[in-house]
Amino acid sequence: MLELSPGQGLVQIGELLLALVLSACIGLERGLRNKSAGLRTHTLVGVGAALFMLVSKYGFQHAPGHVSFDPSRVAAQIVSGIGFIGGGLIFVRRDAVRGLTTAAVVWVTAAVGMAAGGGLWLLAVAVTGAHFAVVYGLSALTRRLPLERFRPAGLARLRLVYRDGRGALRRVLVECTQRGFAVLEVNVERERLPDDSDRGRDERHDRGEGSGRRGEGNAVVTLVLEGPGSVPDLTAILSELPDVVGVTVGSDHGDDSE
Structure with a gap:
């Protein structure tokens, strides 16, 4: 055995x-x-x-x-x-x-x-x-918990998707500075993702019905901000701006990301 x-x-x-x-x-x-x-x-x-x-x-x-x-x-x-x-x-x-x-x-x-x-x-x-x-x-x-109230001023990273060529980035920067944030870094990436209006302009251009601005699509900008302002409030304001497609927040405070 x-x-x-x-x-x-x-x-x-x-x-x-x-x-x-x-x-x-x-x-x-x-x-x-x-x-x-x-x-x-x-x-x-x-x-x-x-x-x-x-x-x-x-x-x-x-x-x-x-x-x-x-x-x-x-x-x-x-x-x-x-x-x-x-x-x-x-x-x-x-x-x-x-x-x-x-x-x-x-x-x-x-x-x-x-x-x-x-x-x-x-x-x-x-x-x-x-x-x-x-x-x-x-x-x-x-x-x-209202953590934003007690959090010291630091860096915040915003990623925005907006329609290129319509002045959206300029309005975003104005809102950031007016709400107490200093823009430390701006990184713009253009994506050729035309929306329905862009396709309509391309079709009209192909038919000879107007010049249009071909190649216009979405752009992605990453902003590094510093200031005592409220990041959630700023995000809410930016998301309501014309031609802003989406806003996401990535904090540089070292939060615990899953």
């Missing part, structure tokens, strides 16, 4: 199952929010971390007595390895950092799996509950 080595009993299987359930709960929350790392990624990270912990506890019991080893070194390597996965989830898109929260959640999931594999089931459950308290509770609390 095959004899199992120590560390391969029902207790260890239960610890792996606990890591699977807890990490799957965390991954389900990420998946429902359509994040880059979802249910499968977080579940595999949690179970893998738990298995590494079990290996570090029981996998070296048959090593020769003259060989010295430190089980905690495996745990340290788990932390280093998860850093590579988290780094792959963070990316920069149009000067905005994305994926920071998801990378942090993967790191926490690995810690939950390590706690479950180490037999610290109460800590694993508590940290899983803390994760949901943070992502749901703190997000709701942040939306209720």
Whole structure:
């Protein structure tokens, strides 16, 4: 009869199952929010971390007595390895950092799996509950707090899409300066995305019914602003200007982007 080595009993299987359930709960929350790392990624990270912990506890019991080893070194390597996965989830898109929260959640999931594999089931459950308290509770609390009132003057980054050739950018700059903002940087990119009126002018031009301005379309401008004014109020005003298609905000305060 095959004899199992120590560390391969029902207790260890239960610890792996606990890591699977807890990490799957965390991954389900990420998946429902359509994040880059979802249910499968977080579940595999949690179970893998738990298995590494079990290996570090029981996998070296048959090593020769003259060989010295430190089980905690495996745990340290788990932390280093998860850093590579988290780094792959963070990316920069149009000067905005994305994926920071998801990378942090993967790191926490690995810690939950390590706690479950180490037999610290109460800590694993508590940290899983803390994760949901943070992502749901703190997000709701942040939306209720008037943070803009207490936030010091700093940089704000606005990205606007407007119809090119109609003076929209000039009106945007005037509104920014009138509301207490200094324009530090202006970066304009033109997109050849003609709207219906542009296509109508092209058709009339092809029929010889008018000269029209061919090639007119949308343009994208990125503004870096500094000042004590209210960025939400400015965004609301700019979005109502004629020929402004859309306005998005990317703050340079280092907010926690998911």
